[in-house]
Amino acid sequence: MESRHKSMKAFGEDLALPEVQLQIINRNNGFPSFEEKYLEVGEGELRTGKIEIMQINLGKMCNQVCKHCHVDAGPDRKEIMTKETMQLCLDALASSDIQTVDLTGGAPELNPDFKWFVTEIKKLDKHIIVRSNLTILVTNGFEDYPEFLAKNKVEIVSSLPYYKASFTDRQRGNGVFAKSIKAMQILNELGYGKEDTGLIFNLVYNPVGAFLPPGQECLEKDYKRELAKNFGLVFNNLYTITNMPISRYLDYLLASGNYEDYMTKLVNAFNPAAAANVMCKYTLSVSWEGNLYDCDFNQMLELPVSEGAPRHIKDFNQAQLEGRKIIAGQHCFGCTAGAGSSCGGELT
């Protein structure tokens, strides 16, 4: 599969439309429905508990065009959260006891008000996670960002699909591995990933193809050994994440003839123990426009939070959002296969 330089949306591809994706993943192909399968957990229907994390998508613009991206992000995407919407998020956070704010994108750093937003969240004494693609940190005009993130004790979570260039560049674009290593060296020099600095630096593995991720603990040992041996690099934890059968990864599955087998694999690997801990139970996802979703995947599929709950950040009400029914679909099997998958890795 050739590297992409633009999003599916830029090419006007049908699959860029959420309704087309939903039509494919929810069609009756003999699989049990996720909602039906979830009952095996023994807790009744899937509902949220206490919200612990507000995950805010700052926009779909990205300097990379990864083949598996569930956001269909890229340099051509102009959807960016405004400062006004950021202020609404800050107001909501100030009125809540949510402790963690998880900033994602696109490349969240590309939002022109990123630094202001981080500084304001910090004033509210919240823990901040930034999902950085690493290469943006060594891009012209962003060289001071690592130091800014360190100064604000921001936790960094970054994708590195493998500890070698081959897999990484095949998924994320030519040269991404070398740039990522350079960024990691800068982060390590600032104390990121090192003991007793309080600067947390975690890596994310996701399969470069139509297969499930390896065990997190085992692969983390390989990553730590190889990155230390070859580049003298350190990091805190490795999160293994399953690819969700939506957006560009769905495009890859269909084009490579792997879609049916991959879905079969996800459904057969349904693990009630993983399902019991899915991240949507304690996460609220906010879009660049301020709309509220159960997770970033539902956000991209334009499946808003259930009816009756506030659907925009301006109407945020923690009590009304907690205990709401989660909107599930067949893509949810991606979070419950094997050891499970979340933005924080395995669930079991």
Added chain:
Amino acid sequence: MDTYYNPKDLNKFAEMNEGAPVLWEKFNAWYTEVFKEGALSEREKALIALAVAHAVQCPYCIDAYTQASLEKGADLEQMTEAVHVASAIRGGASLVHGVQMRNVNQKLTM
């Protein structure tokens, strides 16, 4: 039957339970135990299995253990080296029998 090997047949492996359920159960328990992490990691075991699959030239096993190797964190480089190990042993096994040829040759010729 158009062909002896059909990829879909791999999913029918468990049907071997029918006819000899006790033997299947024992095989399954042993097989599962073999591939658990022990002195060797699960990745190393998957790569050994992949190499053996090539040595015994089992298409089902090659399919299953290419997937398993990827899902245990191996990449194409490691899998290719594993196949070379199997090939080297197969090639070497032929070549080392040349010693027998030489023994016979020595006995029969002046």
